[in-house]
Amino acid sequence: MHKIQVEDKEFEIFLENDNLNKRIRLLGIQMNVDYEGKCPLFIGVLNGSFLFMADLIKEIDGACEIAFMRVASYEGTESSGTVKDLIGLPDDIEGRDVIIVEDIVDTGLTLTHILKTIKAKNPASVKVCSLLLKPASLKHKIEELEYIGFEIPNEFVVGYGLDYNGLGRNLTDIYRATS
Secondary structure, three states: OOEEEEOOEEEEEEEOHHHHHHHHHHHHHHHHHHOOOOOOEEEEEEOOOHHHHHHHHOOOOOOOEEEEEEOOOEEOOEEOOOOOOOEOOOOOOOOOEEEEEEEEEOOOHHHHHHHHHHHOOOOOEEEEEEEEEOHHHOOOOOOOEEEEEEEOOOOOEEEOOEOEOOEOOOOOOEEEEOO
8 A cells, every 4th residue: 555654644545646537527527518508617716626626627628717716724634613715706706607616625614605705796606516525524515516526534635736734735646644
């Protein structure tokens, strides 16, 4: 079993890049059907979603636009429970089909805050695409969670955009903590 060290934590391979790419291709196919003839606005939530967003957008056949926003709520390996400001949310959302792209949905607290803010700008529709979902951690039901790459257990993961104290985002696979 391939293990890596990130700071004081040991991680083992969890989802290989090949599996990630296959699943992202399928998400893209689903979106191409759902948004045929439309021009959705993909909003990536930084920093974690940047690799997923880049690969996902390559699978979209029709017209689309992209933007990025940033929100802060994580400290170390646990959600802090507070959502700080949303930075860089586009102004021109009214009447648009919006797809929020997340790396992981954990408690749902951050996402609920993002959705409330976006809905206040009167989009035509809002859906969420998350590479990972931790159903056991979810504290809020999120109706807009339409596209899910993988449901995972309540474990700490790193790689493919996900970090541990800012490190590990550059790993091509996703690893889970063993220590």
